[in-house]
Amino acid sequence: MIGSLPPRYRVSIDPVRCMECERCIENCSYGVFRRDGDRILVNSRNCTACHRCVACCPRDAIMLEEHPCDYRSHPLWTREAREAIYRQAETGRIILAGMGNALDYPVIFDRLVLDACQVTNPSLDPLREPIELRTHIGKKPARLDLRRNSNGDVELRTRLTPNLRAETPVMIGHMSYGAISLNAQISLARAAKEVGTFMGTGEGGLHAALHPYQDRIVVQVASGRFGVNIDYLERGAAIEIKIGQGAKPGIGGHLPGEKVCGEISRTRMIPEGSDAISPAPHHDIYSIEDLAQLVRGLKEATEWKKPVFVKIAAVHNAAAIAAGIARSPADAVVIDGFRGGTGAAPRVFRDHVGIPIEAAVASVDQKLRDQGIRNEVSVIASGGIRGSADVAKVIALGADAVYIGTAALVAMGCRVCGNCYRGLCPWGIATQRPDLVERLDPDIAAKQVANLIRAWTLELAELLGAAGINSIESLRGNRDRLRGYMLDESLMQVLDVRQVGA
Amino acid sequence: MQGRRANPVIAMCGIIGVMDRRRGAIGGSGIRQALSMMNERGSGEGAGYAAYGIYPEYRDCYALHVFFNDIQEDKLPFDAVLEQWGTVEHDEAIPTYDQPNLRAVHTPWRYFFRPDPSLAPGGAPQDDIVSTLVMRVNAARRGALIVSSGKNLGVFKAAGWPEDVANFYRIEDYEGYTWLAHNRYPTNTPGWWGGAHPFNLLDWSVVHNGEITSYGTNRRYIESFGYTCSMFTDTEVVAYLIDLLVRRHGLDIDIAVRALAPPFWEDIDRMPGAEQEWNTALRLAYAQAMMNGPFAIVAADAGTMVGFTDRSKLRPMVVGECGDRLYISSEEAAIRAMEPNVESIMMPAAGEPVIGRVAR
Ligand code: SF4
Ligand code: SF4
Numbered sequence: 001m002i003g004s005l006p007p008r009y010r011v012s013i014d015p016v017r018c019m020e021c022e023r024c025i026e027n028c029s030y031g032v033f034r035r036d037g038d039r040i041l042v043n044s045r046n047c048t049a050c051h052r053c054v055a056c057c058p059r060d061a062i063m064l065e066e067h068p069c070d071y072r073s074h075p076l077w078t079r080e081a082r083e084a085i086y087r088q089a090e091t092g093r094i095i096l097a098g099m100g101n102a103l104d105y106p107v108i109f110d111r112l113v114l115d116a117c118q119v120t121n122p123s124l125d126p127l128r129e130p131i132e133l134r135t136h137i138g139k140k141p142a143r144l145d146l147r148r149n150s151n152g153d154v155e156l157r158t159r160l161t162p163n164l165r166a167e168t169p170v171m172i173g174h175m176s177y178g179a180i181s182l183n184a185q186i187s188l189a190r191a192a193k194e195v196g197t198f199m200g201t202g203e204g205g206l207h208a209a210l211h212p213y214q215d216r217i218v219v220q221v222a223s224g225r226f227g228v229n230i231d232y233l234e235r236g237a238a239i240e241i242k243i244g245q246g247a248k249p250g251i252g253g254h255l256p257g258e259k260v261c262g263e264i265s266r267t268r269m270i271p272e273g274s275d276a277i278s279p280a281p282h283h284d285i286y287s288i289e290d291l292a293q294l295v296r297g298l299k300e301a302t303e304w305k306k307p308v309f310v311k312i313a314a315v316h317n318a319a320a321i322a323a324g325i326a327r328s329p330a331d332a333v334v335i336d337g338f339r340g341g342t343g344a345a346p347r348v349f350r351d352h353v354g355i356p357i358e359a360a361v362a363s364v365d366q367k368l369r370d371q372g373i374r375n376e377v378s379v380i381a382s383g384g385i386r387g388s389a390d391v392a393k394v395i396a397l398g399a400d401a402v403y404i405g406t407a408a409l410v411a412m413g414c415r416v417c418g419n420c421y422r423g424l425c426p427w428g429i430a431t432q433r434p435d436l437v438e439r440l441d442p443d444i445a446a447k448q449v450a451n452l453i454r455a456w457t458l459e460l461a462e463l464l465g466a467a468g469i470n471s472i473e474s475l476r477g478n479r480d481r482l483r484g485y486m487l488d489e490s491l492m493q494v495l496d497v498r499q500v501g502a
Numbered sequence: 503m504q505g506r507r508a509n510p511v512i513a514m515c516g517i518i519g520v521m522d523r524r525r526g527a528i529g530g531s532g533i534r535q536a537l538s539m540m541n542e543r544g545s546g547e548g549a550g551y552a553a554y555g556i557y558p559e560y561r562d563c564y565a566l567h568v569f570f571n572d573i574q575e576d577k578l579p580f581d582a583v584l585e586q587w588g589t590v591e592h593d594e595a596i597p598t599y600d601q602p603n604l605r606a607v608h609t610p611w612r613y614f615f616r617p618d619p620s621l622a623p624g625g626a627p628q629d630d631i632v633s634t635l636v637m638r639v640n641a642a643r644r645g646a647l648i649v650s651s652g653k654n655l656g657v658f659k660a661a662g663w664p665e666d667v668a669n670f671y672r673i674e675d676y677e678g679y680t681w682l683a684h685n686r687y688p689t690n691t692p693g694w695w696g697g698a699h700p701f702n703l704l705d706w707s708v709v710h711n712g713e714i715t716s717y718g719t720n721r722r723y724i725e726s727f728g729y730t731c732s733m734f735t736d737t738e739v740v741a742y743l744i745d746l747l748v749r750r751h752g753l754d755i756d757i758a759v760r761a762l763a764p765p766f767w768e769d770i771d772r773m774p775g776a777e778q779e780w781n782t783a784l785r786l787a788y789a790q791a792m793m794n795g796p797f798a799i800v801a802a803d804a805g806t807m808v809g810f811t812d813r814s815k816l817r818p819m820v821v822g823e824c825g826d827r828l829y830i831s832s833e834e835a836a837i838r839a840m841e842p843n844v845e846s847i848m849m850p851a852a853g854e855p856v857i858g859r860v861a862r
Contacts, residue, residue, distance in 0.1 A: 121712065144787045153759065374726060474715065
């Protein structure tokens with residue numbers, strides 16, 4: 001017998017403070033609270049620490065504690081290791097998990113520090129001097145044919161490939177309608193439009209409610225090809241082929257049939273109630289040549305007017321794969337690090353497969369430069385970008401821009417409880433239940449996401465100014481402005497940064 | 503991979519350039535005097551001069567100025583390298599004169615060299631052979647450093663005050679039609695002769711006052727085109743960037759300078775159609791060539807002298823004219839020291855280049 005495991009959280013209500021307003025009961029979609037006479041009863045076992053109740057309680061009466069009853073501590077046989085075994089011993093199944101990698105790997109970003117100017121050159125004040133954060137995503141010519149004609153006017157003879165122009169290097173990554181609610185997607189799209197950046201559809205198609213924002217939307221083509229037709233491709237500002245995802249490199253996706261409601265079935269173009277299965281590989285891409293063909297196919301279909309991105313998970317060989325992608329007509333390669341979030345992934349993949357984004361970007365940038373093809377693609381970094389400092393650091397390592405995912409959800413209220421796959425998100429984000437979705441007001445959520453991107457962009461301008469740099473291009477790949485703090489020698493070689501004090 | 507690199511040298515400096523548009527001879531004593539006017543901007547740790555038109559008898563040869571660490575040991579292997587790559591028409595020690603305040607840690611030498619095109623793969627142009635030779639020799643650090651490699655020009659530099667460096671080379675004995683000079687205030691690696699300006703590759707020489715905050719970006723960019731940064735100072739990338747954009751990519755010098763210090767997007771957004779298009783293209787294609795940080799730069803080749811500053815003009819630059827002569831400097835006083843009767847003095851706007859061309 002295994003019996004019941006100790007509850008993960010303990011919720012308690014201070015009876016002196018509680019005024020029995022029942023807001024916690026209404027708000028908790030996991031059924032933690034119920035009323036019994038003049039008391040609110042609590043079933044802690046249902047709690048996911050989503051904090052909805054804590055946020056709603058007018059009296060601060062609710063307390064939440066993690067691991068109230070622990071196991072005998074052991075460095076190897078952690079609580080997670082033991083509980084995984086209990087669960088699998090009972091069910092014989094793969095364990096599912098949400099959000100990003102939850103193992104305690106060192107965070108490389110937190111061991112890199114940025115530079116600032118003192119005396120020998122002036123730092124710049126963003127309030128007085130222009131600091132440019134405008135970012136172009138797409139192929140750039142390696143050289144230009146610029147000549148003067150007989151009138152002395154400069155003539156450009158090189159044809160430029162269309163680029164996306166973002167007013168900030170912070171873009172919103174792909175989260176599909178299905179994984180998140182329509183209100184959540186609308187909020188992200190409005191925010192993207194407001195701050196002049198872009199958002200991704202994910203592989204769930206493009207709902208008509210997003211059409212007003214389509215010039216700010218990157219439409220995704222994933223292995224399930226859900227929602228893909230010519231109208232979809234033509235509406236997007238750019239197209240992204242999703243090969244892999246940082247949270248689950250090498251495997252596909254699965255949206256259970258119960259989430260495929262009428263709207264989702266229409267948007268994804270699949271029957272209502274049927275499981276939406278994205279196979280692990282694209283069954284028309286078994287080699288880099290096949291990928292190049294699909295890129296070309298999508299370009300042909302849209303008359304070479306749209307940039308095409310290719311997204312891969314950061315795996316050991318990411319640099320060589322990126323170099324292959326750069327040699328196709330693709331315009332950008334998105335590298336999704338092993339901390340990338342997800343609605344649902346097998347825990348063993350989420351926690352153990354792939355490499356950190358910092359190392360992946362450093363090696364991709366280096367490989368592209370070694371081969372003289374860095375201008376052929378933009379590099380978009382994603383997977384665990386938590387703030388403007390991470391953005392600055394990953395750009396200094398060589399990225400052109402970043403995708404944020406989890407951070408944008410957190411800006412809408414998400415508490416990173418990691419239960420997205422259950423479809424009961426009390427914040428109205430990772431759910432399709434109409435009463436829950438209604439809780440997310442796109443007017444408010446869009447403002448919050450826009451505020452977040454604006455705040456990061458301001459901070460980036462300050463960081464650049466302090467470093468004496470007035471344009472984001474001059475930070476890109478500028479690893480001289482980074483130092484490693486308590487990073488080991490071999491990792492510093494991969495990142496090509498020196499240690500602090502050197 | 504570069505392995506562990508040293509910090510690029512940070513410097514505040516005085517710079518001056520002068521050109522006679524009719525190739526009239528300008529003696530070295532004037533520029534020596536002008537440079538010493540700016541001793542406030544130096545610290546006696548590095549100064550140098552580049553002179554154009556000084557080797558007319560070898561005008562068709564590449565004039566290689568070389569610093570040897572140890573003439574006994576390092577010269578023979580270097581001669582052997584040159585022999586592999588072409589023929590030496592003539593070589594000699596650069597005449598020097600001991601100065602009490604200047605420690606001669608190197609022996610300067612000059613070679614008049616013709617590369618052998620048949621040795622280059624795929625019949626590369628001679629310029630490519632010589633630039634490859636310079637990169638290899640300087641990266642190898644085998645006791646020989648090529649400090650200039652153009653035709654009919656030479657760079658004379660050392661660690662010391664401008665007067666001492668000038669007297670060491672007896673700079674007044676040379677007559678050129680274009681001169682660049684530099685007085686250095688380094689905050690790092692004192693006494694490294696290779697770190698003194700001007701920096702030169704083939705025809706282009708550069709003097710620079712300021713600090714390039716985008717150095718890491720520029721270095722990674724230029725190295726992906728086969729250049730090797732080996733001087734431990736940010737200025738050398740400027741010489742290589744100009745070489746790449748002008749010689750290899752065929753851009754006019756004013757457009758190349760515009761790529762290095764481009765207009766802000768808000769200005770580009772206001773430009774009319776075609777102009778907006780090519781300026782946008784320039785920023786996209788050469789984003790990583792763009793130089794950031796405070797700087798004033800004077801660069802020259804056989805027919806041109808150009809001065810430009812960073813986009814916000816955080817370092818001073820003054821331009822003076824007198825007859826056929828064009829002066830560009832950090833300080834008006836330096837120009838006046840050379841030319842008391844200077845006719846016009848102006849201060850160009852931020853990012854606006856000043857270009858002088860020699861009459862053909
Ligand atoms: S929300 Fe707070 S005050 Fe209201 S019933 Fe729940 S615990 Fe009591
Ligand atoms: S989106 Fe909702 S369910 Fe998912 S982690 Fe955030 S709060 Fe939890």
